[in-house]
Amino acid sequence: MERLIEEIPNFFTIWNVIFLAKAMGVTFLLTAIGCLVGFSVGGLLAIFRKTKSIYLLPLRIFIVIYTEIFRRVPFLVSLLLFFYVFQIIKISDDLFLIATITVCIIATAYIGEIIRSGIESINQTQWDAATAMNFTYYQTLREVIFPQAWKVILPPAFGFFIMFIKDTALASQIGVMELTFAAKILNNKGFSPLLSFGTILILYFILSFPLDRFGKYMERKLASNKN
């Protein structure tokens, strides 16, 4: 304990603080880009998956295959796969870019599925009423289905986002300098594991807590039937 207290002034030097802040920024960016791309592209996939047009059948098949594969493959496996594919075809050796692309692909598959199940949770009678009044598919989604589906979509979506902050730690496996990797480096420099990993534990909490509160706020705002 005494050693730990002695270490604290040396640990929280300006350089280490900047180093950890940068790593925290990487973790934040990976999560934010993953969530934003996942939510928007995943939303589009869910919308197209529900269409009935024969012309969109190939797209629907692609969406099903894509979603089912990437929801079943562990994040680390996808990450390593993309890492080696990028190495082989020499697209880029930017580790952050590789991690970001992988994160977006996984998040899109997961969130697309969450949004699809939200859409499907709404009773067919709501679709029938809208169709009988000449609403188009997209008008029905916007005016009738999504306002009712948010309460089904948002809790698991934000649960996924928060889990995702933690999952980005796996990006350290290909050398992305995010929070977990930064803690490992500080530990390897001789700082106690308790101090190194204890600090990033607090930083992970600082990242995930506001997201959790934001999720609750959005649930209150959007997920009420009465809006």
Added chain:
Amino acid sequence: MPQIKIKSINAFYEKLHVLKNIELNVSKGEIVSLIGPSGSGKSSLLKMLVGLLIPKSGKIYLNENLVNFKNQSDLRTIREQIAIVFQQYNLFQNMNVLKNVCIAPTKIQKRDPKEVNEQALNLLEKVGLKDKLKSYPDELSGGQQQRVAIARALCLNPQILLLDEITSALDPELVKEVLDSIRLLASEGMTMLIVSHEMNFVKEVSSRVVFMDEGSIIEINNPRNIFEKPKEKRTLDFVSKILKEK
């Protein structure tokens, strides 16, 4: 000249043959009631008329125009002219009463919101729900929801109104009010197809009654004949059973 002409229509829910060789003409201003046991195809026939069930064969003419159910523009046209009130009301759960009534006329028919609002208020007053404008469907009783659904359908200014079991959820004292509204609509030239298990309602309001069983039309007759001297034995069995239960 029939406003709706249904010729040899067959329709399926997947493999289930729900409408078998249906032939029916409905003239302007006529009130045709569809009766028959559950699963006889009455609601399916109404759903088909608004394109929620696509027929596999046969032809439908609306105001003498052949409807192509594979053509979105034709589907839009029939839905502009025909409104349906569903058995389960199907009100939009995320909208209050007034918005439920106004949304399609303003957003889909692109009518003037002020004029729609005024018409909606009149209709809601007619069905006795002017004090519930801001209420949501889950705050209303079944009967109240059904009346909102009727107002919502009427606000679309349809030529033809389809009513699927609309009295089933109404309080007995409100059935008369709805009946009166329907009579008024008929006197204004509104054509109506009504599915109902309420035989008194059917007797009182219909110009003709269609008895359906197992997806087929068994008999078409005037209400007096269908209830007192039906031509078909199946009609007699059904009517006697229903009247006995009453």
